[in-house]
Structure formats: structure tokens, C-alpha cells
Amino acid sequence: MATTSNLRCVVVTPEETVLETEADFVALPLFDGELGVAKHHAPMIGRLGYGELRIRTSEGEKRFYVDGGFVQVADNVVSVLTNQAKLPTKLKADELAQEILTEVHSVSAGDEQIALSEKSVAQLRAQLRVAKRK
Structure with a gap:
């Protein structure tokens, strides 16, 4: 593939291509931290975590x-391949906070159940952080 002079960002879910745009900078939540990508970044593949994807373009x-x-x-x-890509305006902070409380109080005994609940709470908290930054 020919190298282009501009950085492009493509966000794809199983249902649709959510975004395809030129970008100045992209910040991604990896499973083990955050990655920043600018033009001429070294080739790489990474595993995404859950959190906020930020794409800086000439429009904002x-x-x-x-x-x-x-x-x-x-x-x-x-190229971002993700299960979900939600705009902050689609996330409702009050509902997410309530879901977190419900999940925390509904945990029953058992290592597997606790691990699933902890993952669910972490995902909900990540959504809540994104929702509050609207």
C-alpha cells in the first residue's frame, strides 16, 4: 500500500463503518494503557481496552x-475494529451510574461471577467517564 501524507482514521463495528476521516492525532485506549498516534507512526497492531477514543481533526x-x-x-x-463505538451524547450518565450500583449490589458468591461483575462495572465506569465529558 502506498504511504499517504495525511493520517486517516477508520472506526468499524460489526454493524457499520462508524467513521472514516482524516485526522491530526488519534488517542486510543489499549488494554494496558493509552496509545497516541500521529502521522508516520510505526506500523503496529494492538488490543483495545474499553474507554475513550479521541480523534483530533481540523474541525475539532x-x-x-x-x-x-x-x-x-x-x-x-x-484502523479501529471494535465491538461498540458510542458517541458521548448517546451515553446517559444517570442511567450508567444506576447500572453500576445495581451491578455492585447484585454480585453473588463465586469467582467467575465476581470476575464478570468486576469487568461489567469497569466497562460501565469507562462509559460514565466518557458520558461526563460531553
Whole structure:
């Protein structure tokens, strides 16, 4: 593939291509921290965590909550493949806070149940952080 001079970002879910745009900078939540990508970034593949995807363009910043998946950076193209990509305006902070409380109080004994609940609460908290930054 020919190298382009501009950074492109493509965000894809199983249902649709959510976004395809030129970008100045992309910040991604990886499973083990955050990754920043600018033009001419070294090629890489990473596993996404859940959290806020930020895409800085000439028109401003676009933000999404992403829920796991993978990212590939190659030839000035950032390809984000994720289970979900939600705009902050689609996230309701009050409902998310209530879901967190419900999940925390509904945990029953058992290592597997506790692990699933902890993951669910972490995902809900990540969504809540994105929702509060509207």
C-alpha cells in the first residue's frame, strides 16, 4: 500500500463503518494503557481496552466510547475494529451510574461471577467517564 501524507482514521463495528476521516492525532485506549498516534507512526497492531477514543481533526475533536477490539496502524491509516463505538451524547450518565450500583449490589458468591461483575462495572465506569465529558 502506498504511504499517504495525511493520517486517516477508520472506526468499524460489526454493524457499520462508524467513521472514516482524516485526522491530526488519534488517542486510543489499549488494554494496558493509552496509545497516541500521529502521522508516520510505526506500523503496529494492538488490543483495545474499553474507554475513550479521541480523534483530533481540523474541525475539532471527535470522541467515542469503544468496547474492546483491535487497532492496526500502517501507512498513515489507523484502523479501529471494535465491538461498540458510542458517541458521548448517546451515553446517559444517570442511567450508567444506576447500572453500576445495581451491578455492585447484585454480585453473588463465586469467582467467575465476581470476575464478570468486576469487568461489567469497569466497562460501565469507562462509559460514565466518557458520558461526563460531553
